Amino acid sequence: MELLESLVCIDKNLQVPVYLQVANEVICSIRKGILKPGVALPGSRVLAQSLNVHRKTVVAAYDELYAQSWVDVLPRKGIFVAKNLPNIAPRALTEAPHPVGFARKTLYDVDDTRIICQDMFVAPPEGNLVFNNGSPDTRIAPLELMIREYRRLASQKFNTKYLMYGPEQGSENLRIELAKFFSETRGMHVTADNIIITKGVQMALYIISQVLLNKGDTVIVGDPGYSMANEVFIQAGAQIATVPVDEFGINLDAVEEICKKQPIRMLFVIPHHHQPTTVTLCSERRMRLLELAKTYKFAIIEDDYDYDFHYASSPILPLASADDYGSVIYVGSFCKTIASGLRIGFMIAPQNLIDQATRLRRLIDRQGEQLLEEAMANLLKNGDIGRHLKKANKLYHERRDVLCHLLKEKLGDDVSFNIPNGGFAVWMEYKNGIDRLKVTQRAAEMGLTIGSGCEHYNDPLVRHNFVRLGFASMNVKELEEAVDILARAIKKVRGE
Amino acid sequence: MELLESLVCIDKNLQVPVYLQVANEVICSIRKGILKPGVALPGSRVLAQSLNVHRKTVVAAYDELYAQSWVDVLPRKGIFVAKNLPNIAPRALTEAPHPVGFARKTLYDVDDTRIICQDMFVAPPEGNLVFNNGSPDTRIAPLELMIREYRRLASQKFNTKYLMYGPEQGSENLRIELAKFFSETRGMHVTADNIIITKGVQMALYIISQVLLNKGDTVIVGDPGYSMANEVFIQAGAQIATVPVDEFGINLDAVEEICKKQPIRMLFVIPHHHQPTTVTLCSERRMRLLELAKTYKFAIIEDDYDYDFHYASSPILPLASADDYGSVIYVGSFCKTIASGLRIGFMIAPQNLIDQATRLRRLIDRQGEQLLEEAMANLLKNGDIGRHLKKANKLYHERRDVLCHLLKEKLGDDVSFNIPNGGFAVWMEYKNGIDRLKVTQRAAEMGLTIGSGCEHYNDPLVRHNFVRLGFASMNVKELEEAVDILARAIKKVRGE
Known part of the structure; x- marks a missing residue:
């Protein structure tokens, strides 16, 4: 044989x-x-x-x-x-295509167009400078402190508690600390029961959409706006209704116009520094928005991810802090406070919504990382997060000023922008017929990646000449180099 | 004023x-x-x-x-x-109910019955011994090694890479290491492209269901079975068709019977140690199942979460290792290898399904924890995971033997069970008219928590007298104490 x-x-x-x-x-x-x-x-x-x-x-x-x-x-x-x-x-x-391997394609049918997400991650070339969409500088993240907490939590005393299954709603310690933090920094008087911990804002948006939206429901968003949110709403079966955005935020006359014509299920707003234009929703509009939500009974998703980074004045208190009727769902994250890759965020809402969200969370992935959540609870409690926020705020404030100064000095009237009150990026328009796509291409050839590949306008075919330049993740020297490349790229495009 | x-x-x-x-x-x-x-x-x-x-x-x-x-x-x-x-x-x-606080209930309508998840987490009382559903012992988890990797990865050199946004499909290093690991341990010849990293098996099941299931689709599952999977399928709109489970696994005659009558979209199987009965699907049925999937064009979800813990012989190679047609979706996790609370798992499938899964992953929570994924990649690469598996296998093997011996010795003919070939739990039936719910209650009064609260039968009203006793998370001394309490609880119930 x-x-x-x-x-x-x-x-x-x-x-x-x-x-x-x-x-x-x-x-x-x-x-x-x-x-x-x-x-x-x-x-x-x-x-x-x-x-x-x-x-x-x-x-x-x-x-x-x-x-x-x-x-x-x-x-x-x-x-x-x-x-x-x-x-x-x-x-x-x-x-078979592979002797003992895997088939290239499923035998059963898969609808390749079912999940519509377009803006997938593309890594910038190694060594490139990057004007990202607005990320913090991970080099200043308090990682040593995080690891100190991990080490403590991994000790025998805690590990049987925090390495087993835990509550779907997230660490109770963290929710208690967050409730205090929101009370002190945002004038929001919530309890731990109003909070569910999520993997960043993204998961909060996903859960809200899956719990609240039915096929054909309408969600109002600003245009230009945050495409990752729009895609989540659309995936849940909703239709997007867009309203314009001006220097005071989303246009509420347009919102009211839509409300008068059809039922509205939800409105998505980033009141602090609108994605992508960086404008702040003014106090007057905030109050009117709450009144509209009350009248037309829609849910407001308030994405306040950059509340803690406001440079011109203190930030305006959230809509959620003035919501007596249960209209507002407040979402935010530590992904911008510490690092985009540390996925930890929160959603705050009345308990009937939190209950449904918690059940869905169990079905999705059962629970979050308890070690990460407990570590974050301790960093909040002992003031480490507060100290880091102060430090980062000062640094990003300076970097915003440096970038805006450089753009004015080096690019002159080839570009136009308003200095943002806070956040992590500048929304800049090319002038004098300079084509943004050509500049991006030239800059890439010279070692500068511009933009995250996100579409900003609801209609991807709309003609515009804006780019979003994240400044927080580059130090002064890097910003100087980056603007230098940008200036040379523009020069090349003009010369073509 | x-x-x-x-x-x-x-x-x-x-x-x-x-x-x-x-x-x-x-x-x-x-x-x-x-x-x-x-x-x-x-x-x-x-x-x-x-x-x-x-x-x-x-x-x-x-x-x-x-x-x-x-x-x-x-x-x-x-x-x-x-x-x-x-x-x-x-x-x-x-x-308003709270002066500056949060409303108790949303002003907009929330359907409180939309998310049906029933089996929510309940923490056992502090200090209790626990017969859980089958979790590893976190006290032997290689946490020091994990933290060593965290520290290395958090260093300046890596942190701009691993703390920023990353690929939705999960760490490429980890996917490469997993492909090697699966080739060596499971005879599966897959590439990194066939793998998506998930938060445990749960997220893999959720993603598969959302991508593949339409309202009214039929999913075949064993009964008794894994309720957390069933709930995910039902949430996605599917109907559950149950088949009996005997000592060789799910009954394939019953599967074929159903296939002949109606279209089947998916079948869920835990071939190694069926949840909850711990039986192993025999080789003959494995081959027949693949043939049925080919004939009736349904997807097989092979949940092989405890492949690495098989004590009687080496584990049987996965269905996925013999699937030439692209019928099998292979899911598993490290949650049982290391700790239930460290949420990291994987799903392996042909690329057209992985592509849709990756897009959905971005919408759900954008990406996993890169630090955790990179740390796991290194622990796999340098053999730490392999060494830990050997150590844990030996320990759990011993604990299985100790528990089975104790149950026979102390409970005698009041109970009946088969020694499981592997996994983390014993499936035991009370005899002589002893009521399982009463025993659980009496044991709880004496400091022993039995069971996770999961329902095992598709019909929660079905009368049965089984409990699932997880043995892996208790050492010999704790097992002795636990069985001692169990014996006393049974005695009390008999005396009632």
Whole structure:
């Protein structure tokens, strides 16, 4: 039975024991129908010799095959491929795209257009400077403090608690600390029961949409706006109704206009520094928006992700702090406070919505990272987050000033922008017929990546000449280099 | 204007600066309609005196109010509540349930029955021994090694890469290491492109369901089975069709019967140690299941979460390792390898499904924890995970033997069970008319929590007398104590 020897291929460098390699290759051959039910296998001595392994190895392989019911052992007769296996016709190896691998395509039907998310992550080339969409500087993130907390929490005393399953709503300690933090910094008087911890703002938006939206519901958003939010609403079956955005935020006359014509389920607003234009929703509009929500009974999602980064004055208190009727769902995150990659955010709402959100959270991924949540609770409690916010605020304030100064000085009237009151980015328009896409391309050739690839306008075909330049993640020297490249790129485009 | 003084309440112990407290209280009063547009505010000197603060504090508060457009400053006249604010009628404070707090219920409509998840987390009482549903022992988890990796990854060199946004599909390093690991341990020849990293098996099941299931689709599951999976399928709009489970796994005659009658979209199977009965799907049925999937073109979700914990023999190679047609979606996790609370799992499938899954992942929460994923990649690469698995396997094997021995010795013919081939739990039936619910209650009174609260049968009203006793998270001494309590609880119930 030389077939078997030719089928079995051993690699002594693998971590898998040799006996198991032998057994697994036999199983593959049985499954493929090459070794048919009832066929005799060679004796262990013979096989050991031809495979050049110890006889005990083959005996162990056969024991394994017997334990897994792939072979029958008949006393004084020998070992045979088990008879009760379905008789599979042998197939040519070429029939499947990979011999023992994975098919390229599912046999069952998959609708390739079902999930519409367009803006997928693209890594910038290694070593490039990046004007991202507005991310914090991870180099100043308080990681040493986080790891100190991890170490403490991983100790025997805590680990049976925080490494087992935990509450779907998120760490109770963190929710209690957040309730205090929101009371002190945002004038919001909520309890831990009003809060669910999420993986960033993104998961909060996803959960809200899945719990509240039905097919055909209308969601009002600003245009230009935050495409990642729009995609979540659309995925949940909703229709987007857009309203213009001016220097005081979204246009509420337009909102009221829509409300008068049709039922509105939800309105999405980033009141502090609108994505992408960075404008702040003024106090007057905030109050009117709350009145509209009360009159027309829609939910307001208030995405206040950059509340803690406001440079011109203190930030305006959230809509949620003045909402007596239960209209506002307040979402935010620490992804901008510390690092985009540390996925931790929150959603605050009346308890009937939090209850539904918590149940959905269990179905989605059961719970968050307890170690991360507990660490964050402690950093909040002992003031580390507060100190980091102060430090970061000062730094980003300075970087905003440096970038705006550089843009004015180096690009002159080729560009136009307003200095943002806060946040992480400048919304800039190219003038004098300079084409943004061409500049982005030229800059990329010179080692500067501009933009995250996000679409800002609801209609991706709309013609505009804006870019969003994140300044927070670059230090002064890097900002100087980046604007320098930008200036040269513009010069090249003008010369074309 | 003594009203203002009475409205403003200062707490010098808060972290919020006093000037901001003053400003915020004024804003609240304006919003509530207590301070109406056009009303004059007291001069800074007067207000400072009556609030007993420095005059500069009040000036700063007024500057803040002006910056936020809540007040008009009229030269030589004074400071007035801004005129362009909507004229809100003053409301009695009792009108809202919390003065500046959160409504108890949303003003917009929330369907409280939309998300049906029933089995929510309940923490066992502090200090109790726990027969959980089958969790690993977090006390032996390689946390020191994880934290060593965190520290390395958090260093300047890596942190701009791993703390920024990253790929939705999960760490490429981890996917490469997993592909190797699956090839060596499971005979699966997949590439990193076939893998998406998820937050445990739960998120894999959720994503698959949302991408593949339409309202009214049928999913076949074993009964008794894994209720958390069933709930995900139902939430996605599917109908559950149940098949019986015997000592060799799910009944494939029953599966074929259903397939002949109606289209089947998906079948869910835990081939190694079926939840909850712990039986292993035998080789013959595995091959037949693949044939059925090919014939009737349904997707098989193979949840192989405890592949690495098989004590009787080496584990049987996954269905996915013999799937040439793209029928199988292979899911698993490290939640059982290391700790239930470390949420990291994987889903392996043909690329067309992985593409849709990746897009949905972005909408749900954008990406996983890169630090955790990169740390896991390194632990896999340098063999730490392999070493931990060997150690844990030996320990859990011993604990299984100890528990089974104790149950036989102490409970005798009051209970009946088969020794599981692997996994983390024993499926035990009470005999002699002993009521499982009563035993659970008595045991709880004596400091032993039994069960996770999960329903095991599709019909929660089905009468059965089984419990699932997780043994992996207790050491020998704890197992002895636990069985001791169990024996006393049974005695009490018998005496009732």
